[in-house]
Amino acid sequence: MTPRPGAERSTDSYLPAHGNGGYRVVHYDLELDYRIVSNRLGGRAVVTAVADEPLSRFTLDMGRLRVSDVRVGGRPARFSQRPGKLRITPAQPVAGHFVAEIRYAGKPVPIPGRWGDIGWDELTDGVLVASQPIGAPSWFPCDDRPAAKAAFRVTITAPTPYTVVVTGDLVGRRRGAGTTTWMYERAEPTSPYLMSVQIGRYELIDLVPGGAVRQRAAVPPRLRRRFAHDFGRHGEIMTALEGFFGPYPFREYVVVVADDDLDDPVEAQGMAVFGKNHVDGRRTHERLVAHELAHQWFGNSLTVADWRHIWLNEGFATYAEWLWSGVRGGLSAATQAAQWHARLAIRPSAIRVADPGVDNMFDPMVYKRGALTLHALRVEIGDELFFRMVRGWVADHQHATVTGEQFRAYAQSYTPKPLGALFTAWLDRPALPPLPRR
Numbered sequence: 131m132t133p134r135p136g137a138e139r140s141t142d143s144y145l146p147a148h149g150n151g152g153y154r155v156v157h158y159d160l161e162l163d164y165r166i167v168s169n170r171l172g173g174r175a176v177v178t179a180v181a182d183e184p185l186s187r188f189t190l191d192m193g194r195l196r197v198s199d200v201r202v203g204g205r206p207a208r209f210s211q212r213p214g215k216l217r218i219t220p221a222q223p224v225a226g227h228f229v230a231e232i233r234y235a236g237k238p239v240p241i242p243g244r245w246g247d248i249g250w251d252e253l254t255d256g257v258l259v260a261s262q263p264i265g266a267p268s269w270f271p272c273d274d275r276p277a278a279k280a281a282f283r284v285t286i287t288a289p290t291p292y293t294v295v296v297t298g299d300l301v302g303r304r305r306g307a308g309t310t311t312w313m314y315e316r317a318e319p320t321s322p323y324l325m326s327v328q329i330g331r332y333e334l335i336d337l338v339p340g341g342a343v344r345q346r347a348a349v350p351p352r353l354r355r356r357f358a359h360d361f362g363r364h365g366e367i368m369t370a371l372e373g374f375f376g377p378y379p380f381r382e383y384v385v386v387v388a389d390d391d392l393d394d395p396v397e398a399q400g401m402a403v404f405g406k407n408h409v410d411g412r413r414t415h416e417r418l419v420a421h422e423l424a425h426q427w428f429g430n431s432l433t434v435a436d437w438r439h440i441w442l443n444e445g446f447a448t449y450a451e452w453l454w455s456g457v458r459g460g461l462s463a464a465t466q467a468a469q470w471h472a473r474l475a476i477r478p479s480a481i482r483v484a485d486p487g488v489d490n491m492f493d494p495m496v497y498k499r500g501a502l503t504l505h506a507l508r509v510e511i512g513d514e515l516f517f518r519m520v521r522g523w524v525a526d527h528q529h530a531t532v533t534g535e536q537f538r539a540y541a542q543s544y545t546p547k548p549l550g551a552l553f554t555a556w557l558d559r560p561a562l563p564p565l566p567r568r
């Protein structure tokens with residue numbers, strides 16, 4: 131076959147400028163050095179990929195960091211950068227398995243977009259990385275599509291007083307002169323947007339000593355007491371969600387509380403990041419603790435194949451809030467569903483949940499109506515079948531990518547009752563259907 135250039139766009143229906151074509155990344159090995167005071171990040175990314183067909187050149191998504199050297203298969207390659215993309219022309223076309231080594235450096239800045247600035251972000255005293263949906267290239271060259279999952283190894287050297295938490299297992303830590311090198315491995319397939327680095331003056335706490343899933347936290351020491359109260363039921367939330375959704379999909383979970391305010395907490399692989407404003411010593415934000423934990427099943431293990439299907443992430447995470455409320459003795463999921471239905475009923479809605487449009491991806495309507503869709507389905511098929519179906523859905527698609535169409539077909543496979551009209555009314559039409567009652 132004649133080598134051809136790989137596509138410089140993806141097939142994602144909402145964010146085609148992110149992601150590339152012609153190859154699949156299987157592993158990223160990032161070796162980085164970060165200076166807090168000067169906000170300077172430098173290092174090397176070794177990207178192991180498989181070309182679908184012989185490629186004369188290919189692209190990776192890359193933010194504002196400057197690339198100084200690229201090698202493919204160990205040989206120097208030509209490269210150029212334009213906003214958002216690194217184009218690589220290897221000395222010889224690549225075919226099958228190939229390895230690209232990219233050296234780069236600069237001051238990392240978040241990537242601006244319609245949702246604000248996303249990605250590598252300097253805090254008052256540290257770093258927070260929250261990349262959904264377009265921030266990953268702010269700190270490493272990648273194929274930035276949710277479906278492009280790969281394994282990772284991340285090594286970061288940073289000044290010693292700081293704790294560096296990366297999504298993954300800590301496999302090594304080495305002290306140098308004034309710096310510490312932290313090595314993390316993430317073996318499960320992970321979307322680039324779900325990789326995260328958190329750097330701060332954190333105390334590491336075991337959230338649930340002796341739990342089957344290791345649950346830890348990185349917290350500014352002065353917030354420790356309030357945090358201990360607010361996250362005191364974390365083990366119970368984990369047990370409850372495992373009961374509803376099946377086994378937690380990763381080996382560990384770490385909660386990071388940044389010493390800055392955040393609008394909303396954010397999920398990463400095996401991690402959730404909260405702001406100091408979410409810790410008030412009164413459990414005001416406990417519903418968000420359940421929400422972020424639920425994303426480990428819905429979003430992180432089961433990842434949307436295209437951003438269009440975002441309701442599968444947010445609908446389930448919102449429904450998890452309602453389920454946890456019932457478990458802890460608050461309002462039941464049915465009552466929460468009825469209350470939210472009443473609130474949505476008096477608002478005009480032009481959003482189709484199954485395909486809300488890129489500007490409405492994170493609209494609260496997608497979250498609440500996504501959860502209402504699940505509740506309507508539960509009422510329609512009954513509790514026993516609904517939760518058996520949900521656990522099957524999770525188990526059968528673990529660490530894979532999913533679509534809304536797959537979910538509808540999967541739910542239908544559990545019952546002879548036709549579900550098409552229910553899904554059409556809730557997901558495909560803007561008008562709010564009546565909430566079914568038992």
Ligand SMILES: [Zn+2]
Nearest residue numbers: 421425444447
């Ligand atoms: Zn969410």
